[in-house]
Amino acid sequence: MRRRLRAVAAGLMVVVAGSATTAAFADxxxxxxTSPGTPQTQTVTGVAVNGVELSMTAPAQLPLDLPGQQLPExxxxxxxxxxxxxxxxxxxxxxxxxxGAGASAATLRVDHYDLPSSAWQTQTVPTGQSxxxxxxxxxxPANGTQVVKVRLSPGTAALxxxxxxxxxxxxxxxxxxxxxxxxxxxxxxxxxxxxxxxTVLTAKLTNPTDVNLAGIPVKLLLCSSGSAGCxxxxxxxxxxxxxxxxxxxxxxSDATSTTPMAATVLPGLALPAGGTAQFSVRVTIGAGAFGAxxxxxxxxxxxxxxxxxxxxxxxxxxxxxxQPMTVPLVLAPVGLTLTGQPNVSGALTVQPPPQPTPTTPxxxxxxxxTSATPTPTPSTTPTSVDxxxxxxxxxxxxGPLVTTEVASTPGAxxxxxxxxxxxxxxxxxxxxxVLWWVLMKRxxxxxxxxxxxxxxxxxxxxxxxxxxGQH
Numbered sequence: 001m002r003r004r005l006r007a008v009a010a011g012l013m014v015v016v017a018g019s020a021t022t023a024a025f026a027d028x029x030x031x032x033x034t035s036p037g038t039p040q041t042q043t044v045t046g047v048a049v050n051g052v053e054l055s056m057t058a059p060a061q062l063p064l065d066l067p068g069q070q071l072p073e074x075x076x077x078x079x080x081x082x083x084x085x086x087x088x089x090x091x092x093x094x095x096x097x098x099x100g101a102g103a104s105a106a107t108l109r110v111d112h113y114d115l116p117s118s119a120w121q122t123q124t125v126p127t128g129q130s131x132x133x134x135x136x137x138x139x140x141p142a143n144g145t146q147v148v149k150v151r152l153s154p155g156t157a158a159l160x161x162x163x164x165x166x167x168x169x170x171x172x173x174x175x176x177x178x179x180x181x182x183x184x185x186x187x188x189x190x191x192x193x194x195x196x197x198x199t200v201l202t203a204k205l206t207n208p209t210d211v212n213l214a215g216i217p218v219k220l221l222l223c224s225s226g227s228a229g230c231x232x233x234x235x236x237x238x239x240x241x242x243x244x245x246x247x248x249x250x251x252x253s254d255a256t257s258t259t260p261m262a263a264t265v266l267p268g269l270a271l272p273a274g275g276t277a278q279f280s281v282r283v284t285i286g287a288g289a290f291g292a293x294x295x296x297x298x299x300x301x302x303x304x305x306x307x308x309x310x311x312x313x314x315x316x317x318x319x320x321x322x323q324p325m326t327v328p329l330v331l332a333p334v335g336l337t338l339t340g341q342p343n344v345s346g347a348l349t350v351q352p353p354p355q356p357t358p359t360t361p362x363x364x365x366x367x368x369x370t371s372a373t374p375t376p377t378p379s380t381t382p383t384s385v386d387x388x389x390x391x392x393x394x395x396x397x398x399g400p401l402v403t404t405e406v407a408s409t410p411g412a413x414x415x416x417x418x419x420x421x422x423x424x425x426x427x428x429x430x431x432x433x434v435l436w437w438v439l440m441k442r443x444x445x446x447x448x449x450x451x452x453x454x455x456x457x458x459x460x461x462x463x464x465x466x467x468x469g470q471h
Contacts, residue, residue: 088168111151289325
């Protein structure tokens with residue numbers, strides 16, 4: 001299956017801001033590529049025809065340019081050799097073809113070495129053509145050689161391969177050069193989370209080229225279409241990054257009129273030739289992104305009164321339940337042209353925090369908590385027992401005791417409590433029974449002192465004893 005290359009804008013974050021990718025890192029803050037001094041090559045030799053044999057030394061790969069930095073072009077050397085002993089004077093045609101969906105030779109950067117002037121000349125590749133060729137006039141002595149040269153780069157185009165086809169006097173040679181560039185994949189960009197809960201994104205950046213890359217910024221974008229219906233303030237977002245050690249919090253910047261909310265999770269990632277870098281990003285959308293929850297009515301609306309007993313006022317309006325929020329995310333390295341089908345974007349659906357349960361005000365008029373209906377205290381003084389004349393007058397009566405004790409009991413200030421009333425009544429009955437029992441015992445003692453006389457009224461015995469004492 002043929003590889004498909006997708007060029008992702010070098011300044012993926014900068015393109016959103018409307019800046020040209022070639023000027024994205026004019027301040028030198030973007031990635032820097034270092035090509036090898038001696039790139040790897042491949043050699044192809046064709047079949048000799050009509051006394052001419054062609055061989056070609058071509059690059060083993062063609063690295064993609066960085067949008068902010070053009071890489072040195074790779075050189076293709078074609079050697080024309082006379083093997084018939086007759087020599088050859090004629091033309092050599094070098095044709096470059098770009099392979100891939102929608103590929104055009106116009107995306108190539110091509111320089112041609114001009115033999116008469118011994119200088120490199122930049123070639124203008126016409127648009128709308130799938131191939132582009134240059135022709136050199138050569139004079140090859142008998143059993144001798146002549147070398148023709150071109151230099152090329154795929155630029156930042158979405159190409160699969162570039163083919164070089166050389167022909168001279170019927171002899172041919174063909175070489176295929178794969179186009180190589182960094183690849184990037186991120187997972188977790190699409191999912192569901194609860195407000196205040198973290199979502200972890202994992203990412204992997206691979207560099208299959210022979211070019212060393214350094215200073216690669218990696219950014220996270222949120223709400224690329226603006227804050228309408230999305231997170232309005234960076235303070236409601238927490239972003240952390242992990243590269244194998246502990247998590248580190250990174251700063252989230254608010255959106256501007258030209259840029260979305262963003263966080264630079266890695267300011268300068270280094271990726272050597274053939275290297276791979278992996279990291280994780282943790283995103284938390286706070287509950288504050290959903291605004292204040294609960295009642296939206298005026299705080300001055302009167303409610304039910306605890307002292308007036310009047311009906312409560314009209315109920316305050318309750319805000320509608322918060323809806324889930326869709327937060328578009330973009331996570332990608334900045335300043336690179338990515339190959340393959342990079343996964344750099346998604347949408348995180350954030351569920352709102354738990355909603356408070358609205359309370360419906362009662363329409364029943366409230367009654368005063370301080371109003372009390374007087375309840376008469378039951379009399380506890382016994383009426384069927386004769387009080388002896390020598391009983392001390394200071395003996396407390398049950399009635400005042402009950403009244404005094406109830407009045408001094410906390411919580412007994414209101415007759416609305418049936419428990420207090422029942423307790424007061426029981427206490428009065430108990431005191432009456434005790435007093436009755438004391439009086440009965442006293443009467444029995446007096447009767448025994450009189451020698452077992454019959455039942456004599458307590459008042460009569462007392463009077464006789466008092467009379468005897470006066471004689």
